[in-house]
Amino acid sequence: MRRVVLLALALSLQTGVAAAQEMRPFTTFRQLHGETRLHASLEYAAGALRVAPGRPTELYRMDLAFDGERFAPISDYDAARNAVSLGLRRGGTGGVRVVSRGQLQQSANIAFAPSTELDLALNLGAVDADLELGGLRLASLDLQTGASRSVVRFSRPNATRCRSAELTSGAAELSVVGLGNSRCDRVVVEGGVGSVTLDFGGTWSSSARVNVRMAMGQLTLRLPRRLGVRVTMDKFLSSFDPAGMVRQGNTFTTPGYDRAERTLDLEVTAAMGGVRVEWLEGGGEKE
């Protein structure tokens, strides 16, 4: 009897919570009308975010489930500039909700046409983000994260040359996987508090320069052995394990750096924390 009463109580509570926390589904997309370039700006306040290549017939698409009392979707396309703003911003009249993480399950799936050159700018708040940018035609990337956990993947080679990728993380955990596939000429990473992992695996088609500035936290560099790597380290209250690289002053180089066909120049500034190097074998596997 007691179990039955407890079960009934639990069910009634669950129903109440579900009713109060209903998410609103919202979808926006635009047919592809021969656009060759798109400036996409993503602002996402809270929840889970997935970005990936989309259908070839659509310029972009966003499927969103959001808390209508506290947030409002962003969906605005400017045909004159070929620019779209997507995402989710705080709004409404619901005030601040104090609930467990599981009860606030906002989510967004955003996709872009794989055939259109994309300038992508993301501003993320309290977000669990998984950004699969491999297979897109990414011309530039600007990622700013707040208190988030973000994974940026280049699982497939970028279909076009990328001018620059600038990634700024606040109190966050940021992982960038497959930077070799990004084909970015210039990569700048600024880490606040937390951990940053940069995986330079993938297919390198040219040499690259990467600038990393860490304020406080752990930086992990996963470097392919086949590349010639030079790390210029400027550190204060930070530890660095060169993991087999040859030191000359503040510069650490791999033994075959001068003869390497492709080189990777890393300038690392670390204020407080640690810098760790892990080596990737030819196929990008971790040693």
Next chain:
Amino acid sequence: MRARSAVAALLLLGAALPTTAAASPGSFPSGSNAAELVRNFWDFVAQGDDDRRAAHPKPQAIEQAPDGGPAVDLSDLSQPTALEARLKPALTPKSGPIRLTVPGGTARLGDFSVGSTESVTGPLLVVQGDADIYGRLLGNLVTVDGDVIVHPGGLVTGDILALGGDVRDLGGEIGGEIRTLRSTTIFAQPAAAAEPPPNALETVFRRLAGVIGVFLTLAALGFGLVTFGRTNLEVVSDTVSHSFGRAFSTGLLGQILLLPTFGMLVVGLILSVAGILLLPFAVVVYGLLVVVGALGGFLAVAHAMGETYIRRRLALGAVLGSPNSYRYLTVGLGALASLWLAWAVFGWVPVAGDLIRGAAFLVTWLLATTGFGAALLSRAGIRENFAGRLIPPEALTDEYLWATPQFGVPAARRPGGTRTPTRGL
């Protein structure tokens, strides 16, 4: 409705398949049977659609609102929730039919279609109906509680927004953005009227229940503390009694330094790199220590208050039960609760109620700060430096008290052997 139709169709399929199999065992159904099966299936689906359409009101134009009446501009659909909020009052009039002006456009109630040879200019609003586009719509399209179907050859040059519906592109061309908010609150039943605010008597009972509940909880925690950590509680309590000002100052300083200390702890752990792993545990432990310090200190203050009061009563010759820590705590908590009970009873009185609440809060904060400070000073009851216990209780034997000179003359060494416990005398 559609889901019900689909389920019915599946049931039909389930019922039909065995029949077919039985009609010609060991062979595939004939072409005519298969065609009939598919026809029946689509009949059911179409019937479902008809049922749904039947729920839509009769197609008609929505009359324009008179001057000053509701008007909704559909030229910008980029903020669907804001547009929904603007449409809601216009589409749910308190009395009479819907009257709405769409500047430069058309508003329709019920299903609406643009024929293949037709062309509609300006924004189009379709309420409680589907919009079937076979021809050309030169502008934005908004449906409320209905779908948008763009058929092959159909063209919508502007944006489409479906509030409480879906957009189905069957091969037409859509020049603008397609937005779908699948649920809409426009025609949702209004939520139950908010409960009227409780009257003064209800307010008093609710507050009384709240105050009693809080102090009963504190009493339960205090009794637990007396049972399992009596010595520590007594030392903190004595620290409050003997070093009240010092304890308050320490508590105040402790409150101010709580956050910087926490920051230093976090930074220190991060700096040590290996300590990063300990960070989550350290944060939890720090939080627990603060809570235990504040709560234990507050209970110690209640203990001290009760002890002082009872000792004074005893000194005046009052006959009380055994003076023990449980009684001290009960009396102290009762005294602390009295202020909040006063607020519970008289809190509804304008001005005076706020003053009582302010006083209760101030006194509670003062005592909690003192208790926190005493807990810090006495290291949670381990250190007796400020508790007025210059001689450990174990040393207070009868012989010592009787034989020890009073004016600073060194006492003779106390012989070893059994000691007479005098605690509580």
